[in-house]
Amino acid sequence: MIDPRAERAVYQQLADLLRGLIASGQVKPGALLPSSKTLEQTHGVSRETVRRALAVLRGEGLVVTEGGYGTRVVQQQTRQHVRVPRSAQIVCRMPTDAERVDLGIELGEVVPVVTIHVGAQTRGPYRADMFDFTTA
Numbered sequence: 001m002i003d004p005r006a007e008r009a010v011y012q013q014l015a016d017l018l019r020g021l022i023a024s025g026q027v028k029p030g031a032l033l034p035s036s037k038t039l040e041q042t043h044g045v046s047r048e049t050v051r052r053a054l055a056v057l058r059g060e061g062l063v064v065t066e067g068g069y070g071t072r073v074v075q076q077q078t079r080q081h082v083r084v085p086r087s088a089q090i091v092c093r094m095p096t097d098a099e100r101v102d103l104g105i106e107l108g109e110v111v112p113v114v115t116i117h118v119g120a121q122t123r124g125p126y127r128a129d130m131f132d133f134t135t136a
Helices: 010-024 034-042 047-059 097-103
Strands: 063-066 069-074 080-084 089-093 113-118 121-129 131-135
Touching: 010 034, 010 047, 034 047, 047 063, 069 097, 113 131
Parallel strands: 080 131
Antiparallel strands: 063 069, 089 113, 113 121
16 A cells, blocks of 8 residues: 555655565566556556656566556566675676676666676676675
8 A cells, every 4th residue: 555645755665566566476577567557546646656666666677668568577587696705895887888798788778787806806797686796
């Protein structure tokens, strides 16, 4: 239930609600989310609120929006684990154009990359949406 008087912004509440439907499996990978109009009417929110909520979910890599078609739930990738030495410096940044090509990051996709620096050695870049990092 969305509460316009709550401290949390309405668009964040809507994003939380949709995220929960995705996480619980009620909306399966590949399925379309309800239309923006349906979300507006169902939850009593504005078009801008729906747009902002969907932008949050796109930024998290949970959905993709196809112009004129709708917003679809993305099949989540299995995340790989990388062990990082305690003395390492971990840097998170946006990819260069060459890294986008090498890592298969589409133009317009917001996916940071991570590099690990241990002394003079550099490992990566890793797609931040596909890896978990833990200390050794």
